[in-house]
Amino acid sequence: MSEKLPVSSAGLRRDLEILDVLAGHGDERDTDGFGVSWIAQRLGREKSQVSRALRALEGEGMVERDPVTRRYRLGWRLFALAARSQQARLVQVSAPFLRRLATAFDEDAHLCVLRGDQVLTLVSMPSSRAYHRIWEGVSVPVIMAAAGRSLLADWEPERVRELLRAKLPAGLDSAVSGEEQWMADLDHARTFGYVASDVELDDSAAAVSAPVRDHRGLIAAAISVSLARVPAAPRLEEIGRAIADSARDLSTALGHSSH
Amino acid sequence: MSEKLPVSSAGLRRDLEILDVLAGHGDERDTDGFGVSWIAQRLGREKSQVSRALRALEGEGMVERDPVTRRYRLGWRLFALAARSQQARLVQVSAPFLRRLATAFDEDAHLCVLRGDQVLTLVSMPSSRAYHRIWEGVSVPVIMAAAGRSLLADWEPERVRELLRAKLPAGLDSAVSGEEQWMADLDHARTFGYVASDVELDDSAAAVSAPVRDHRGLIAAAISVSLARVPAAPRLEEIGRAIADSARDLSTALGHSSH
DNA sequence: AAATCTGTTGCGATGAGCGCAACCCAGTTG
DNA sequence: CAACTGGGTTGCGCTCATCGCAACAGATTT
Numbered sequence: 001m002s003e004k005l006p007v008s009s010a011g012l013r014r015d016l017e018i019l020d021v022l023a024g025h026g027d028e029r030d031t032d033g034f035g036v037s038w039i040a041q042r043l044g045r046e047k048s049q050v051s052r053a054l055r056a057l058e059g060e061g062m063v064e065r066d067p068v069t070r071r072y073r074l075g076w077r078l079f080a081l082a083a084r085s086q087q088a089r090l091v092q093v094s095a096p097f098l099r100r101l102a103t104a105f106d107e108d109a110h111l112c113v114l115r116g117d118q119v120l121t122l123v124s125m126p127s128s129r130a131y132h133r134i135w136e137g138v139s140v141p142v143i144m145a146a147a148g149r150s151l152l153a154d155w156e157p158e159r160v161r162e163l164l165r166a167k168l169p170a171g172l173d174s175a176v177s178g179e180e181q182w183m184a185d186l187d188h189a190r191t192f193g194y195v196a197s198d199v200e201l202d203d204s205a206a207a208v209s210a211p212v213r214d215h216r217g218l219i220a221a222a223i224s225v226s227l228a229r230v231p232a233a234p235r236l237e238e239i240g241r242a243i244a245d246s247a248r249d250l251s252t253a254l255g256h257s258s259h
Numbered sequence: 260m261s262e263k264l265p266v267s268s269a270g271l272r273r274d275l276e277i278l279d280v281l282a283g284h285g286d287e288r289d290t291d292g293f294g295v296s297w298i299a300q301r302l303g304r305e306k307s308q309v310s311r312a313l314r315a316l317e318g319e320g321m322v323e324r325d326p327v328t329r330r331y332r333l334g335w336r337l338f339a340l341a342a343r344s345q346q347a348r349l350v351q352v353s354a355p356f357l358r359r360l361a362t363a364f365d366e367d368a369h370l371c372v373l374r375g376d377q378v379l380t381l382v383s384m385p386s387s388r389a390y391h392r393i394w395e396g397v398s399v400p401v402i403m404a405a406a407g408r409s410l411l412a413d414w415e416p417e418r419v420r421e422l423l424r425a426k427l428p429a430g431l432d433s434a435v436s437g438e439e440q441w442m443a444d445l446d447h448a449r450t451f452g453y454v455a456s457d458v459e460l461d462d463s464a465a466a467v468s469a470p471v472r473d474h475r476g477l478i479a480a481a482i483s484v485s486l487a488r489v490p491a492a493p494r495l496e497e498i499g500r501a502i503a504d505s506a507r508d509l510s511t512a513l514g515h516s517s518h
Numbered sequence: 519a520a521a522t523c524t525g526t527t528g529c530g531a532t533g534a535g536c537g538c539a540a541c542c543c544a545g546t547t548g
Numbered sequence: 549c550a551a552c553t554g555g556g557t558t559g560c561g562c563t564c565a566t567c568g569c570a571a572c573a574g575a576t577t578t
Contacts, residue, residue, distance in 0.1 A: 106376075307527080529569095
């Protein structure tokens with residue numbers, strides 16, 4: 001099982017793989033951190049390697065070790081760094097807008113950005129619903145995410161079609177219709193400032209999203225609200241407009257002077 | 260200037276020094292990032308080294324490069340890592356703080372988060388008292404919970420008033436006075452970092468709570484300590500300050516850089 | 519055009535990190 | 549008790565990834 005990858009900085013990649021494991025893979029249950037062997041097995045790496053890497057990371061404050069259970073978790077330094085990243089500002093500015101939406105409809109409201117062909121959720125304002133999956137920090141393929149419609153709204157139609165053809169599930173008919181649906185959705189997002197879509201992977205029934213623009217007018221993020229039940233058409237439109245309004249106000253707060 | 264330190268993992272240290280520089284600059288002004296040479300000089304390292312390291316970091320999403328100014332700044336991946344583990348870490352890290360408070364005052368200490376308009380208690384640290392009600396996993400309306408004052412501290416006043424008018428029990432006089440009391444409490448929480456309130460549904464006589472902020476600067480939770488007897492004013496203030504201190508330290512441990 | 523300032527890259531020497539295996543330390547089990 | 553299991557650490561040669569220099573390539577400035 002000896003890897004002969006071309007090269008880059010292998011150490012960095014190893015460290016980041018470890019941090020990714022420690023960040024917990026979405027499933028929230030295991031809250032006590034993880035042990036060396038478990039991580040090593042999960043990554044398919046040598047225990048010794050992981051052990052040494054973790055000690056180094058601990059020395060730098062990137063991870064912490066529970067002195068009694070001897071398990072590792074992410075450390076203070078990582079969080080301190082994250083606080084200084086560009087995204088932190090975006091999050092702070094958007095918080096009140098998300099809160100407003102979350103309480104107005106009592107549904108989860110999210111702020112998402114596009115990273116490559118993945119949609120990354122930066123913030124989730126939870127509703128009062130019983131139990132909810134945590135999406136913060138999680139990436140999903142852009143074509144699977146409701147917010148994807150808003151994030152791609154400004155793309156060249158050709159590029160969108162390319163992406164869809166590469167990524168859309170193969171079934172021919174559904175793919176073609178899916179593609180047309182997508183183009184219509186993007187059009188709707190551009191025209192009305194919001195777009196509704198049924199959601200593929202969330203447990204919600206539908207979602208509405210709206211693009212957020214930065215000071216240059218580029219789409220920097222998307223607000224998305226997931227709906228547990230699909231409302232009647234007029235109500236859906238009303239919700240859509242509310243979200244579009246929020247997105248526009250947020251854009252203004254970010255320095256976007258509305259065209 | 261060739262370093263001959265004993266060294267453990269030198270690469271990691273180098274990478275983190277670079278990230279620190281990118282994060283650093285303390286000042287919040289319009290930093291559009293830093294160039295290779297500047298960073299190299301600041302760290303006393305070879306340009307080439309820094310250049311290569313940065314490219315690797317960029318490839319992993321730890322830093323991003325402005326395509327026009329060619330300057331680097333912290334990337335999305337740090338933020339995503341932090342956001343993903345935030346919830347789990349909150350529970351872990353808060354435990355010692357809660358325990359310290361619980362033993363210091365011999366009163367129950369709780370960690371609560373906001374879900375929509377409900378307050379959910381994640382952790383309860385029991386005092387030595389005989390009778391102890393279990394709150395973990397229990398949701399109560401935000402306006403009924405002592406911790407609510409801390410959790411809403413960052414809300415815009417209009418939004419709070421909206422919520423109160425919708426939810427506060429109808430009796431006209433009490434509602435109005437209740438509303439004013441609430442706004443005063445929120446003000447107190449913001450100014451002093453803690454707030455005391457008499458409790459509506461607990462069997463305790465009063466409670467003190469304090470807001471906890473995460474790496475994004477958002478109020479992620481509240482520490483609350485319920486008091487069996489209302490102490491004299493000076494003592495109450497002392498307790499409040501202790502809780503505020505705990506909350507501040509916990510915030511720091513979560514990566515909140517107190518601006 | 520020369521001078522600077524930026525950032526990237528080719529290359530040989532060398533030392534840091536890899537993987538294996540041995541080891542330590544607790545708990546379990548027979 | 550000895551044998552076993554599963555967690556984690558460490559000793560040690562071998563190899564290859566990284567270091568630093570110096571040359572290079574663009575932009576800007578003089």
